[in-house]
Amino acid sequence: MLKGKKILIGITGSIAAYKIPLLIRLLKKEGAEVKIVMTPCAKDFVTPLTLSTLSQQPVLIEPYDKTDGSWNSHVDWGRWADVFIMAPVSANTLAKMASGIADNLLTTTYLAAKCPVFFAPAMDLDMFHHPTTQKNIDTLLSYGNHLIAPQEGELASGLCGAGRMEEPEEILRIVRDFFLKCNHLSGKKVLISAGPTYELIDPVRFIGNFSSGKMGYALAEDAAARGAQVVLVSGPVGLKPLHPGINLISVTSAAQMAEACFSEFKSSDITIMAAAVADYTVTDPAPVKIKKSVDKLTIELSKTTDILATLGKQKQAGQFLAGFALETDNEKPNALSKLKNKNLDMIVLNSLNDQGAGFGYDTNQVTIVMADGVETEVPLKSKKDVAAVILDVISARQ
Incomplete structure (x- = not known):
């Protein structure tokens, strides 16, 4: 189902980023092409080397190469993908997406994306339930983005509740189902x-x-x-x-x-x-x-x-x-x-x-x-x- 599909993954600074290498492996096994763009803070949770090795693609973090000035085109990457999976999405990046703030390569790529966007929030219980976060989620849904809702479970803080990013296997199923139904009514x-x-x-x-x-x-x-x-x-x-x-x-x-x-x-x-x-x-x-x-x-x-x-x-x-x-x-x-x-x-x-x-x-x-x-x-x-x-x-x- 995913053979030849172009999937862009956006990673933000969240402990749930440790799940993304498994997601990349699952997508690659399905035959998908995978590229990664991440925020600078995301490097604290998962290394670009790991992601690059698994995806077999360079990982982009900065808007340009500081050694030679060459540009990493957010426009090209935003237009390349069949699907853009933002996972995990921190409360900070969620707010930027909802407000149109483009202060790093990931958020500028999101604004340039022409494909369907799935976003998987990951944050602590009280942050997730804060009215601002819920309003931002509603805003993104109103833009036509697809929510991969967080699950209830034990969080990094030790609390238990909603805010735990969905598991890679379930994200894979959601993406599979999306492509499966994409052409159900084609020509109708x-x-x-x-x-x-x-x-x-x-x-x-x-x-x-x-x-x-x-x-x-x-x-x-x-x-x-x-x-x-x-x-x-x-x-x-x-x-x-x-x-x-x-x-x-x-x-x-x-x-x-x-x-x-x-x-x-x-x-x-x-x-x-x-x-x-x-x-x-x-x-x-x-x-x-x-x-x-x-x-x-x-x-x-x-x-x-x-x-x-x-x-x-x-x-x-x-x-x-x-x-x-x-x-x-x-x-x-x-x-x-x-x-x-x-x-x-x-x-x-x-x-x-x-x-x-x-x-x-x-x-x-x-x-x-x-x-x-x-x-x-x-x-x-x-x-x-x-x-x-x-x-x-x-x-x-x-």
């Missing part, structure tokens, strides 16, 4: 809807819902990472797609979302309708702001087009159609009814009764039900991880 067009719709009452008010769009955007990012051409039809949310392979179509109302989805569906191989579309819209929105002049105000609502049901009727052989069912009661029967009545290939059920699932959360807990009855239970995970499971299930059917 994936249509995804996300977020709420707003149905205008007047120019300043609307009927809407609490959807954040986080689940739909996570699906779009994961599908694009698998090589798909992604069209994301999104209602109004405070998010933006990070992957360059995502074509965003921004809409506001249910009618606009229906128009966009109907237009893109014909050429789509996979469609996942994750948006929370309004079932009803205001029949006659007021052209000007409604004044508070009466004790009671009656607004007439009209049924919106059922986008998912319409797509189910239009679905052709070879097209895969998935929907979401967010329920508050009688969850499973309602989801199964939706799966059958709307001619879906898959329904993703989640319940507002599950703690940490539903609107607004960064986590979700779902049950994936296929038209042939096969079910996959997904416990509470980040929406990013839930999206990966959903795409794994779909990819297995392609």
Whole structure:
């Protein structure tokens, strides 16, 4: 799986650097090309000679050779790699990465990198849980970087808790899995809807819902990472797609979302309708702001087009159609009814009764039900991880 892959490893000043020689050996055994860039402080924990011997490549530390002035190009190294693994990442370097500080060869190479970046924090328990560190991790994730989360265990300080860098064998598995799924959906067009719709009452008010769009955007990012051409039809949310392979179509109302989805569906191989579309819209929105002049105000609502049901009727052989069912009661029967009545290939059920699932959360807990009855239970995970499971299930059917 890794034969011929170009992997750049960035090492910072952390005791966990002692694990990197083993990681290099594992990557080399898989057939990967490995290069190393390290901070000056990292030399205190693992020697450049050891790393150079194992990688069979020179190890870069300084921006230039002080004896002859020759330049070590961070641009060339940043563009060389298929994957950049920053491991271990100290709290100091983590903060620099999040802030765009480039005061050594490693951080300048990170800023120049065009490839996916994985970062594996390693630090003491309290440093890892400090709000600044957690904010910096969130910032790096928002940039599209991939976190290799530290594990709980005995730390160099003698404390026990989170902050222990992941083991080399697990980092290898993560990198393997990344390349394995990179081309799962290559050549496929994936249509995804996300977020709420707003149905205008007047120019300043609307009927809407609490959807954040986080689940739909996570699906779009994961599908694009698998090589798909992604069209994301999104209602109004405070998010933006990070992957360059995502074509965003921004809409506001249910009618606009229906128009966009109907237009893109014909050429789509996979469609996942994750948006929370309004079932009803205001029949006659007021052209000007409604004044508070009466004790009671009656607004007439009209049924919106059922986008998912319409797509189910239009679905052709070879097209895969998935929907979401967010329920508050009688969850499973309602989801199964939706799966059958709307001619879906898959329904993703989640319940507002599950703690940490539903609107607004960064986590979700779902049950994936296929038209042939096969079910996959997904416990509470980040929406990013839930999206990966959903795409794994779909990819297995392609």
